[in-house]
Amino acid sequence: MDAEVIIAGAGPNGLMLAIELRLAGVQPLVLERLPEPNSIPRANGLVGQVVRMLDRRGLYERLAGTPGPPQPQAAYIFGAMELPLAELEDNPVYLLPVPQVRVEAVLRERALELGAEIRPGHELSGLSQDADSVTVEVTGPDGVYELRTRYLVGADGGHSLTRKLAGIDFPGVTNDRMVSRTASALVPPELIDPETGALTIPGYGVIPPFMHHRTERGMFVFAPFPGRQAVSTGEWDDPGDAGEMTFEELQASADRVLGVHVPLTPPEGDGPRLLRRLVGGNSRLADRYREGRVLLVGDAAHVHSAMGGPGLNLGLQDAINLGWKLAAEVKGTAPAGLLDTYESERRPVGERVVMQTQAQTALIAPGNEVTALRQLFAELFTEPRNVQRIADLITGADIRYHAGAHPLVGRWAPDLVIEQAASSSLAPESSPVRLAELMRAGRPLLLDLTPAGTFAATAVPDQIDVITGSSDRQIALLIRPDGYVAWAAEADGDAERDGLRDALAVWIQARPLTSATR
Numbered sequence: 277m278d279a280e281v282i283i284a285g286a287g288p289n290g291l292m293l294a295i296e297l298r299l300a301g302v303q304p305l306v307l308e309r310l311p312e313p314n315s316i317p318r319a320n321g322l323v324g325q326v327v328r329m330l331d332r333r334g335l336y337e338r339l340a341g342t343p344g345p346p347q348p349q350a351a352y353i354f355g356a357m358e359l360p361l362a363e364l365e366d367n368p369v370y371l372l373p374v375p376q377v378r379v380e381a382v383l384r385e386r387a388l389e390l391g392a393e394i395r396p397g398h399e400l401s402g403l404s405q406d407a408d409s410v411t412v413e414v415t416g417p418d419g420v421y422e423l424r425t426r427y428l429v430g431a432d433g434g435h436s437l438t439r440k441l442a443g444i445d446f447p448g449v450t451n452d453r454m455v456s457r458t459a460s461a462l463v464p465p466e467l468i469d470p471e472t473g474a475l476t477i478p479g480y481g482v483i484p485p486f487m488h489h490r491t492e493r494g495m496f497v498f499a500p501f502p503g504r505q506a507v508s509t510g511e512w513d514d515p516g517d518a519g520e521m522t523f524e525e526l527q528a529s530a531d532r533v534l535g536v537h538v539p540l541t542p543p544e545g546d547g548p549r550l551l552r553r554l555v556g557g558n559s560r561l562a563d564r565y566r567e568g569r570v571l572l573v574g575d576a577a578h579v580h581s582a583m584g585g586p587g588l589n590l591g592l593q594d595a596i597n598l599g600w601k602l603a604a605e606v607k608g609t610a611p612a613g614l615l616d617t618y619e620s621e622r623r624p625v626g627e628r629v630v631m632q633t634q635a636q637t638a639l640i641a642p643g644n645e646v647t648a649l650r651q652l653f654a655e656l657f658t659e660p661r662n663v664q665r666i667a668d669l670i671t672g673a674d675i676r677y678h679a680g681a682h683p684l685v686g687r688w689a690p691d692l693v694i695e696q697a698a699s700s701s702l703a704p705e706s707s708p709v710r711l712a713e714l715m716r717a718g719r720p721l722l723l724d725l726t727p728a729g730t731f732a733a734t735a736v737p738d739q740i741d742v743i744t745g746s747s748d749r750q751i752a753l754l755i756r757p758d759g760y761v762a763w764a765a766e767a768d769g770d771a772e773r774d775g776l777r778d779a780l781a782v783w784i785q786a787r788p789l790t791s792a793t794r
Contacts, residue, residue: 296599
């Protein structure tokens with residue numbers, strides 16, 4: 277084989293998958309059609325569970341540029357309406373406002389540190405597969421050549437050639453009613469509140485920063501990022517303009533949406549500037565995430581509205597879910613059917629993201645009926661339990677991959693702090709350590725915080741990292757490499773030990789419990 281796994285596409289999802297595979301000891305080759313990293317501004321940050329997952333991989337501080345773990349937000353948006361989050365008992369909304377260019381740079385740097393191979397200027401142009409391998413045709417600067425691999429993963433975006441060549445359908449709907457325009461744009465500094473970043477437009481009023489702002493004529497967003505500003509508009513039933521997008525077009529659109537003149541000027545100096553028009557949008561979901569030895573992640577598997585910024589949250593978690601399972605399959609250590617759980621777990625999540633982004637798009641449409649619907653939602657959002665449900669939905673915190681005897685099974689492992697952790701390569705000191713710090717290596721973890729600590733004797737050391745200690749919660753958890761709980765118990769008994777044995781067999785293929793440890 278020329279490579280154990282070939283990944284088509286070196287965007288965030290392809291790079292994250294390469295990181296996960298290298299952590300698991302598998303060598304990926306990443307093909308990227310662009311000869312140089314894309315410097316055009318695109319996504320403006322990350323929101324949701326993936327922010328905490330990046331913390332568990334030691335990447336959060338590198339991306340944020342500040343020390344310490346991520347903190348939940350006091351407010352966010354849903355359908356251009358404010359979600360008040362401060363009173364939630366379990367606030368799942370974490371943000372990382374870092375441009376996609378920076379996200380890709382950090383992920384690329386980490387993938388290379390771990391030994392992944394990335395080939396810029398080389399792109400997938402054909403494929404065929406048999407029972408044992410995939411033959412990949414690659415077009416590079418010097419012509420066309422072939423590579424053989426155990427598995428091919430398409431991380432090549434919404435127009436994925438991998439998906440098309442594998443014969444995977446991409447059903448969904450196209451909505452061509454809205455035209456959105458986005459550009460790097462400056463507003464007079466005297467119109468910006470220096471503390472809140474809110475924009476005050478004479479004759480109109482105050483527009484909070486980074487929030488989708490709906491009017492009966494469309495949508496307006498003002499985004500004052502550090503060192504740069506951007507303005508976006510959305511208009512319904514607008515035929516759009518022919519030809520290349522211009523700054524004057526954005527100016528006219530902003531004036532129409534707000535009904536007053538908004539003083540905008542293009543930035544000065546060099547550097548790539550965002551100037552983009554999108555007509556309509558797609559909501560599509562691959563009918564399957566796998567065809568033989570070909571798999572899909574990210575936009576190759578699903579496209580949807582950008583409302584609420586769910587794209588990278590969904591795609592990066594695809595990669596993290598797939599990475600350890602694919603690595604186990606390549607290494608021959610995977611329990612039967614483990615790789616199939618990638619689709620059975622992640623495709624329903626994609627369905628929910630398509631659903632909630634379509635709902636958000638409906639809530640920003642013009643019309644008296646929509647205005648009345650928004651009034652109803654505003655009333656619903658005065659109840660914390662309703663806010664909690666929406667916050668869990670848009671961040672992916674409501675995911676439960678599978679059920680078990682304990683309510684934590686199948687869910688995101690809680691962010692525990694372990695006091696007096698037993699000394700190991702993961703926690704060499706006895707001082708408190710966060711769970712996130714114990715998951716840097718991307719390995720399964722048996723965390724035994726029960727008083728007796730006897731569950732820890734059941735795992736095979738070279739397959740599972742084992743930590744004993746104490747915490748404010750006396751619990752034992754078997755945590756998958758992607759941060760989700762495979763088994764949990766708060767007491768030591770035969771049923772709990774049998775459950776741990778079963779979970780090891782289903783997810784890890786570790787040594788079963790012996791009579792001496794039962």
